[in-house]
Amino acid sequence: MSGGSRRRRARLGGLTLLVAVVVAVWNLWSYAGPGPAARKGEITTVVLDRGLGLNSIAGELADAGVIRSPGLFTLAARLTGAGGRLQAGEYEFASRAPLASVLADIRAGKVVRHFVTIPEGWTSEMAAEAILASEVLTGPITPPPEGSILPDTYQVQRGDSRAEVVVRMRLARDQLLDELWANRQPGLPITTPDQAVILASIVEKETALPAERPRIAAVFTNRLRAGMRLESDPTIIYGVSKGRPLGRGIRASELARKTIYNTYQIDGLPPTPIANPGREALAAVLAPPKTKELFFVADGTGGHVFANSYEEHLRNVARWRALERKKAD
Numbered sequence: 001m002s003g004g005s006r007r008r009r010a011r012l013g014g015l016t017l018l019v020a021v022v023v024a025v026w027n028l029w030s031y032a033g034p035g036p037a038a039r040k041g042e043i044t045t046v047v048l049d050r051g052l053g054l055n056s057i058a059g060e061l062a063d064a065g066v067i068r069s070p071g072l073f074t075l076a077a078r079l080t081g082a083g084g085r086l087q088a089g090e091y092e093f094a095s096r097a098p099l100a101s102v103l104a105d106i107r108a109g110k111v112v113r114h115f116v117t118i119p120e121g122w123t124s125e126m127a128a129e130a131i132l133a134s135e136v137l138t139g140p141i142t143p144p145p146e147g148s149i150l151p152d153t154y155q156v157q158r159g160d161s162r163a164e165v166v167v168r169m170r171l172a173r174d175q176l177l178d179e180l181w182a183n184r185q186p187g188l189p190i191t192t193p194d195q196a197v198i199l200a201s202i203v204e205k206e207t208a209l210p211a212e213r214p215r216i217a218a219v220f221t222n223r224l225r226a227g228m229r230l231e232s233d234p235t236i237i238y239g240v241s242k243g244r245p246l247g248r249g250i251r252a253s254e255l256a257r258k259t260i261y262n263t264y265q266i267d268g269l270p271p272t273p274i275a276n277p278g279r280e281a282l283a284a285v286l287a288p289p290k291t292k293e294l295f296f297v298a299d300g301t302g303g304h305v306f307a308n309s310y311e312e313h314l315r316n317v318a319r320w321r322a323l324e325r326k327k328a329d
Contacts, residue, residue: 048090127169
């Protein structure tokens with residue numbers, strides 16, 4: 001081989017190496033360096049549907065302007081072993097996020113978190129309205145049976161089915177109720193888990209103070225044991241408005257009206273819960289403290305004052321009415 005040929009081959013080899021180095025540096029920069037700027041604002045949101053393959057995910061990201069090169073994203077996913085582990089969901093990517101961090105976020109499933117909160121004491125109709133109002137959930141629902149869901153804050157993802165969310169809420173209540181029922185206090189005047197939920201719903205609606213729930217549960221337990229009527233105002237309200245606030249006091253005609261929920265007029269428990277009770281209310285009725293209290297009335301400060309006897313209760317009522325008159329003046 002002539003010296004000229006060797007020099008030409010050396011030059012070509014050097015050029016090939018240079019090109020390879022440049023390509024390698026460009027790929028490394030494209031992988032680890034800043035990505036493209038967001039087209040609007042500082043965040044780009046991308047929803048990756050379930051069932052998308054690697055090429056489709058790369059295409060979605062490129063179309064949204066999150067990455068420059070679908071091919072490089074696909075190559076990087078395969079070389080790093082992430083290709084078969086990318087997770088569906090809603091993602092938010094900062095402007096100029098490196099391709100490496102985009103890939104890492106999708107591999108780790110760092111999806112946007114959304115929440116649906118059902119407060120303790122809401123009726124099932126109110127809960128259904130909140131679930132239907134969520135813009136990230138899909139599909140129709142009808143209100144579940146009263147008392148069948150567990151009030152709590154539930155994490156959801158965009159595209160989740162509303163019906164599936166309700167199923168989660170019902171399973172959470174069933175699991176909690178099974179656990180509490182298995183460890184219930186012996187000798188209770190309630191004989192089924194359904195009765196426990198009914199009584200807990202009344203306890204839930206009687207007080208806004210968590211610390212009072214066990215004591216109120218004990219009062220109702222004592223009344224059931226004694227064969228006394230529960231005489232709970234929230235049961236009247238449920239019979240009138242299905243648990244919606246009346247916006248006024250209970251009328252004498254409503255107090256005297258015999259509905260299946262008016263515990264001033266019926267013996268024992270109403271036929272269904274009047275709301276969805278939370279953990280503490282359910283726990284309170286299944287393990288109430290030992291007391292002799294049979295009565296309670298508002299104390300004018302948001303809580304209640306309790307009494308063992310009717311005579312003591314009448315004195316407490318008189319004090320409460322005096323406070324009401326003073327407020328009115």
